[in-house]
Amino acid sequence: MARTRQQNVTAAQWTANGAALGAPDLTEPGSYPFGENVFNVAVQKERLPKEVFRQLQATLDRGEALDPSLADAVAKEMREWAMEHGATHYTHWFQPLTNSTAEKHDSFYEPVGDGTAIAGFSGKELIQGEPDASSFPTGGVRATFEARGYTAWDPTSPAFIIENPNGALLCIPTAFASWTGEALDHKIPLLRSMDALSKSAIHALTLLGHDAANRVFTTVGPEQEYFFIDEQYYFERPDLYTTGRTLFGAKPPKGHELDDHYFGSIPERILACMLETEAELARVGVPTKTRHNEVAPNQYELAPIFENSNVGSDHQQLTMQIMQNVARRYGLVCLLHEKPYAGVNGSGKHNNWSMGTDSGLNLLEPGATPHENISFLFFCAAVIAAVNRHQALLRASVAGIGQDHRLGANEAPPAIISIFLGAELNKVFETIERGEGDPATPGSFLGLGTPVLPPLPMHGGDRNRTSPFAFTGNKFEFRALGSSQSLALPNTVLNTIVAEAIEELAAKLEAAVADGKDTSEAVVDIVRETYSANKQVCFDGDNYDEAWHVEAEKRGLANLRTTPDALPWLVEEQTVTTFARYKVLSERELESRFEVMVEQYTTRLNIEAETAVSIARTMLLPAAVRHLGDLKAGGNDALVAETQELVGEFHDAILALEKANEGYPAQEGLELAKWMRDTVVPAMDAARDVADRLERIVADDLWPLPKYSEMLFIK
Numbered sequence: 001m002a003r004t005r006q007q008n009v010t011a012a013q014w015t016a017n018g019a020a021l022g023a024p025d026l027t028e029p030g031s032y033p034f035g036e037n038v039f040n041v042a043v044q045k046e047r048l049p050k051e052v053f054r055q056l057q058a059t060l061d062r063g064e065a066l067d068p069s070l071a072d073a074v075a076k077e078m079r080e081w082a083m084e085h086g087a088t089h090y091t092h093w094f095q096p097l098t099n100s101t102a103e104k105h106d107s108f109y110e111p112v113g114d115g116t117a118i119a120g121f122s123g124k125e126l127i128q129g130e131p132d133a134s135s136f137p138t139g140g141v142r143a144t145f146e147a148r149g150y151t152a153w154d155p156t157s158p159a160f161i162i163e164n165p166n167g168a169l170l171c172i173p174t175a176f177a178s179w180t181g182e183a184l185d186h187k188i189p190l191l192r193s194m195d196a197l198s199k200s201a202i203h204a205l206t207l208l209g210h211d212a213a214n215r216v217f218t219t220v221g222p223e224q225e226y227f228f229i230d231e232q233y234y235f236e237r238p239d240l241y242t243t244g245r246t247l248f249g250a251k252p253p254k255g256h257e258l259d260d261h262y263f264g265s266i267p268e269r270i271l272a273c274m275l276e277t278e279a280e281l282a283r284v285g286v287p288t289k290t291r292h293n294e295v296a297p298n299q300y301e302l303a304p305i306f307e308n309s310n311v312g313s314d315h316q317q318l319t320m321q322i323m324q325n326v327a328r329r330y331g332l333v334c335l336l337h338e339k340p341y342a343g344v345n346g347s348g349k350h351n352n353w354s355m356g357t358d359s360g361l362n363l364l365e366p367g368a369t370p371h372e373n374i375s376f377l378f379f380c381a382a383v384i385a386a387v388n389r390h391q392a393l394l395r396a397s398v399a400g401i402g403q404d405h406r407l408g409a410n411e412a413p414p415a416i417i418s419i420f421l422g423a424e425l426n427k428v429f430e431t432i433e434r435g436e437g438d439p440a441t442p443g444s445f446l447g448l449g450t451p452v453l454p455p456l457p458m459h460g461g462d463r464n465r466t467s468p469f470a471f472t473g474n475k476f477e478f479r480a481l482g483s484s485q486s487l488a489l490p491n492t493v494l495n496t497i498v499a500e501a502i503e504e505l506a507a508k509l510e511a512a513v514a515d516g517k518d519t520s521e522a523v524v525d526i527v528r529e530t531y532s533a534n535k536q537v538c539f540d541g542d543n544y545d546e547a548w549h550v551e552a553e554k555r556g557l558a559n560l561r562t563t564p565d566a567l568p569w570l571v572e573e574q575t576v577t578t579f580a581r582y583k584v585l586s587e588r589e590l591e592s593r594f595e596v597m598v599e600q601y602t603t604r605l606n607i608e609a610e611t612a613v614s615i616a617r618t619m620l621l622p623a624a625v626r627h628l629g630d631l632k633a634g635g636n637d638a639l640v641a642e643t644q645e646l647v648g649e650f651h652d653a654i655l656a657l658e659k660a661n662e663g664y665p666a667q668e669g670l671e672l673a674k675w676m677r678d679t680v681v682p683a684m685d686a687a688r689d690v691a692d693r694l695e696r697i698v699a700d701d702l703w704p705l706p707k708y709s710e711m712l713f714i715k
């Protein structure tokens with residue numbers, strides 16, 4: 001389609017647009033506004049009465065229950081602070097079982113008898129809200145109870161202010177539960193899983209002789225990938241704005257063959273947008289760190305500095321929201337879908353994960369002394385055991401319709417979960433397994449050339465981009481998350497399964513030490529045994545290679561290719577037992593998540609199919625028929641015949657897709673999901689295949705959709 005578009009718009013003009021929309025001036029020197037809009041520890045310390053502040057900190061640091069009588073004092077200061085920042089409303093900001101956030105705004109002001117209004121905000125209003133739960137997916141939990149749900153203040157994630165040119169909003173991170181106490185959100189189980197892991201890890205640390213720590217926090221640093229697209233093209237693509245991805249579109253003549261985009265210089269408008277996004281994130285306290293171009297054209301990445309899992313997960317939701325809002329000020333749309341463009345690299349979200357103590361120790365950091373290495377190897381072995389036992393559950397935790405275009409498609413990790421340890425760590429475990437090394441004795445096995453395991457060797461060069469779960473120096477990187485996903489579920493799963501493995505290994509250690517064994521020797525035995533029993537999940541080779549898929553099957557690893565294959569693992573007996581033991585999710589809560597995720601799959605697939613039919617029927621087929629008419633008028637028989645055949649084929653494919661769309665059998669739930677996967681998806685693919693061939697021959701001025709080359713290369 002020949003298009004006119006706003007040409008040569010400079011970043012300065014886009015920034016002027018942004019300023020008109022209330023964006024901050026970033027050019028003022030020294031104006032880095034980190035945390036300006038956060039009710040953070042510094043603000044709390046300054047404003048709260050000493051005793052209130054002390055007690056609140058105790059809750060934050062040690063996970064102690066909050067005394068509700070503090071709430072009034074906190075609410076008063078929070079409101080005054082928020083109003084000084086221009087806030088007129090507040091919201092309990094929460095995360096229902098979709099991958100997004102929800103908010104209902106309430107005004108601070110209430111009218112009084114004399115016709116004026118006064119501002120108020122009580123402790124009760126801070127602690128508890130009552131949104132109508134009936135409009136959120138609950139997977140059946142709600143149905144048998146009242147429709148009421150309530151939100152509960154999470155004091156461990158700081159409140160923040162979202163600004164708008166016409167006002168400001170105080171956002172209070174909250175948990176969302178049913179009236180009967182079941183978690184209706186992603187935050188509650190995440191918090192429970194962090195507690196579970198902390199308990200297990202503290203127990204293990206005590207046995208290992210570290211008694212400085214009171215609490216262990218899991219940490220997360222997500223690397224967010226995304227695309228930008230000029231908003232004009234976005235609004236000309238009903239598939240993009242309805243489903244988040246292009247349902248049609250022929251491969252462009254130029255893709256990323258030239259590898260000229262990755263880490264390339266960032267175009268001016270894009271950079272201007274990124275800078276403003278990062279400034280906005282800084283103001284709400286999200287510590288962004290890295291930005292760069294990604295592999296595909298017009299694809300980018302944004303990575304924050306890691307935080308504890310709960311705050312990191314909240315901040316990730318906020319990041320996705322702010323990225324999308326700011327993009328619009330620059331005439332861009334930020335696409336978070338896992339696969340906006342077929343045949344072009346999709347977007348994921350690497351989930352860097354570790355465990356750290358409140359005394360500042362990273363449990364996955366190889367130490368400088370043999371003693372530290374003993375504890376490192378212990379926790380590392382626990383992760384290996386956990387991932388091996390619950391590989392299918394981990395796969396299920398990242399399942400979703402967008403992911404089915406990525407996982408296993410040789411651009412993202414495969415649908416098989418395995419662990420990359422890296423050459424050095426691999427050697428360490430192999431040596432221990434052979435019984436040759438003694439990490440407690442400097443100069444023996446940890447030698448590997450040096451007297452002890454040096455502190456940094458694993459950070460560098462030794463990388464494997466194809467592994468779904470890789471050790472990267474002082475953390476594991478779970479690389480299979482989708483770009484639009486909330487971090488909460490995968491991290492809940494990780495924390496819980498590792499909590500279980502740590503507890504099991506700790507029990508063995510405790511027994512061995514009680515038997516009079518030396519701690520280091522006992523750990524080496526446990527590490528040997530654990531590695532031996534679980535090494536099938538360790539794989540350092542190319543995960544994209546077909547040979548690995550064959551080998552993985554031989555090893556008995558799960559290969560769950562699609563969402564309907566993976567989701568049942570959320571409710572497998574093994575999952576239910578583990579999650580019940582750590583009180584992270586009850587069977588009922590697990591079932592509700594399973595049901596919601598199945599329903600999201602079928603609903604979204606249905607929307608895609610309906611959108612595909614509508615575009616095919618009302619936009620693409622008419623264009624092809626007009627083109628055919630022109631050819632007929634031109635009188636070239638060969639051209640007419642070629643196009644006529646394709647038009648007929650397209651019509652047939654549309655009819656078949658319509659039939660698939662209508663023909664849902666009486667099945668529901670997972671059966672329906674499988675049926676749609678096997679029937680609707682192929683019918684959509686078939687229609688697309690013909691449409692993309694038509695796109696290549698229909699006159700450009702007749703083709704109604706922007707083409708891949710326009711969407712991907714105009715920045």
Ligand code: ADP
Pocket residue numbers: 219220221222223290303304305306307352353354355362472474475
């Ligand atoms: P990479 O190893 O992928 O090149 P970086 O070292 O820059 O990248 O780290 C990537 C992400 O990992 C960042 O978000 C960073 O904050 C996070 N990260 C670093 N250390 C930890 C940790 N201990 N726990 C969780 N995330 C971490």
Ligand code: MG
Pocket residue numbers: 223350477
């Ligand atoms: Mg990475």
